[in-house]
Amino acid sequence: xxxxxxxxxxxxxxxxxxxxxxxxxxxxxxxxxxxxxxxxxxxxxxxxxxxxxxxxxxxxxxxxxxxxxxxxxxxxxxxxxxxxxxxxxxxxxxxxxxxxxxxxxxxxxxxxxx
Amino acid sequence: xxxxxxxxxxxxxxxxxxxxxxxxxxxxxxxxxxxxxxxxxxxxxxxxxxxxxxxxxxxxxxxxxxxxxxxxxxxxxxxxxxxxxxxxxxxxxxxxxxxxxxxxxxxxxxx
Numbered sequence: 126x127x128x129x130x131x132x133x134x135x136x137x138x139x140x141x142x143x144x145x146x147x148x149x150x151x152x153x154x155x156x157x158x159x160x161x162x163x164x165x166x167x168x169x170x171x172x173x174x175x176x177x178x179x180x181x182x183x184x185x186x187x188x189x190x191x192x193x194x195x196x197x198x199x200x201x202x203x204x205x206x207x208x209x210x211x212x213x214x215x216x217x218x219x220x221x222x223x224x225x226x227x228x229x230x231x232x233x234x235x236x237x238x239x
Numbered sequence: 240x241x242x243x244x245x246x247x248x249x250x251x252x253x254x255x256x257x258x259x260x261x262x263x264x265x266x267x268x269x270x271x272x273x274x275x276x277x278x279x280x281x282x283x284x285x286x287x288x289x290x291x292x293x294x295x296x297x298x299x300x301x302x303x304x305x306x307x308x309x310x311x312x313x314x315x316x317x318x319x320x321x322x323x324x325x326x327x328x329x330x331x332x333x334x335x336x337x338x339x340x341x342x343x344x345x346x347x348x349x350x
Binding site: 129156158160165166167168170173183213215217222224225227228229230231232233235 | 268269270272274279280281282283284287289327329330331336337338339340341342343345
């Protein structure tokens with residue numbers, strides 16, 4: 126089946142640890158995105174990538190890092206610099222970055238600081 | 240980034256009733272999209288309306304767009320318990336930038 130796979134679904138982070146959330150898509154999409162969602166809130170853009178080896182910061186990039194070494198993969202690292210990382214993280218992709226394109230989402234990853 | 244703002248924040252209706260959600264935005268747009276999110280899941284695209292369109296239909300969904308008022312509405316007719324979810328509008332700012340999502344309307348349909 127075509128789609129976006131995020132893993133793990135649930136992740137616990139200790140203080141001072143870096144953790145990486147995986148996102149893989151087999152839709153052959155050029156653009157990929159990471160959003161953060163806090164309970165009862167909307168989505169905030171962390172990073173996005175239009176093409177392999179290129180990515181741009183979104184509205185809340187501080188404390189996060191990404192890479193785009195392969196078209197199908199866009200992992201997100203939550204670093205120890207992110208002071209309040211507990212949230213629901215959503216990876217998404219689209220054919221291109223044009224706003225007329227549909228964005229397809231993964232099922233999300235819950236990150237909790239313990 | 241500009242952000243669409245949905246209204247109301249929460250809506251509770253009986254099965255069979257119609258549900259109307261509104262979205263307001265600040266700057267000119269090329270497109271506006273509506274998405275649905277079941278609790279704890281990813282978002283799913285519902286419908287896109289372009290800035291030169293005033294109304295679109297998809298099954299039980301009707302979307303309107305009023306660019307003069309910078310607002311859009313999503314109407315779900317004959318609602319079902321399975322329509323219970325959060326609904327988000329997403330807008331661009333007429334530039335080539337990623338979509339920006341609002342905070343959503345939480346719809347509860349009571350059987």
